[in-house]
Amino acid sequence: xxxxxxxxxxxxxxxxxxxxxxxxxxxxxxxxxxxxxxxxxxxxxxxxxxxxxxxxxxxxxxxxxxxxxxxxxxxxxxxxxxxxxxxxxxxxxxxxxxxxxxxxxxxxxxxxxxxxxxxxxxxxxxxxxxxxxxxxxxxxxxxxxxxxxxxxxxxxxxxxxxxxxxxxxxxxxxxx
Numbered sequence: 386x387x388x389x390x391x392x393x394x395x396x397x398x399x400x401x402x403x404x405x406x407x408x409x410x411x412x413x414x415x416x417x418x419x420x421x422x423x424x425x426x427x428x429x430x431x432x433x434x435x436x437x438x439x440x441x442x443x444x445x446x447x448x449x450x451x452x453x454x455x456x457x458x459x460x461x462x463x464x465x466x467x468x469x470x471x472x473x474x475x476x477x478x479x480x481x482x483x484x485x486x487x488x489x490x491x492x493x494x495x496x497x498x499x500x501x502x503x504x505x506x507x508x509x510x511x512x513x514x515x516x517x518x519x520x521x522x523x524x525x526x527x528x529x530x531x532x533x534x535x536x537x538x539x540x541x542x543x544x545x546x547x548x549x550x551x552x553x554x555x556x557x558x559x560x561x
Contacts, residue, residue, distance in 0.1 A: 387449040389487055391494040394443040394455070396436045402443055402455045403432060409455075409477035429475075435459075442499075446478065446491045453487055454478035456495050462504050464535060464544050471496075471503045471549075492521045496549040503549055509534070509541040522547055 394402055406429045435443040440460035446453045457475040461468045473495070478488045496503060505522060507515045522530045522545050532543035 389453070389490050390445075390447040390450075391456070391491045392445050392447065394435075394445045398445060399432065399436060399443075401445060401452055402457075403429070405452060405455050405477060405479070406432065406475075408479065409475065432457075441474075444491070444495060446487065448487060452479070454491065456491055458495055458499065464504060464506055464537065464542065467502075467504075469502065470546075471499050471501055473503070473505045488517060489521045489524065493525050496525055500549050503547055505545045506542045507532070507545075509543055515543055518543075518545060525549075 410429070432443075435441040435457060442458040444456040444458070446455060454477045455475070456473065456477075459472050459474045460470070462470045462472050473492070476488070476492065478491070505518050507518050509515065519530065519532075526547050530545055530547060532545045535542045535544055
């Protein structure tokens with residue numbers, strides 16, 4: 386399949402993530418009503434905060450030295466309000482790179498990087514993402530995981546909670 390990298394995104398790579406967010410938002414608009422701007426872009430107003438606020442961490446997913454996706458991690462849960470839990474705020478793998486194990490590698494690399502309690506929330510209507518997260522988290526924790534169903538603002542979520550013990554530092558390049 387090639388070489389996969391999960392790297393902390395530098396501020397000069399913000400534009401790459403901003404471009405990938407447009408693809409992500411387009412895909413996500415199938416499950417949630419998103420408003421497109423007059424400029425033809427969805428945008429993501431909080432993106433600059435990932436380079437200026439503590440507790441926020443942007444990552445690029447690369448395959449064979451080309452962008453393949455991104456992960457935005459932040460500390461603090463928008464669901465439970467727990468400020469100490471790690472949250473997968475946004476996660477995206479480009480369609481042409483899906484179903485190859487890249488997302489699994491990226492998620493696990495990030496979970497190992499930040500030991501502690503994690504929450505992953507998924508809209509129930511996003512069935513492909515729900516299947517992915519159940520599989521990825523179950524593999525990571527070594528047992529089947531079940532989420533808790535919640536409703537917030539008319540949206541039904543499945544929330545998965547687990548703990549990462551960290552792990553040995555991975556090479557930035559992972560062959561899959």
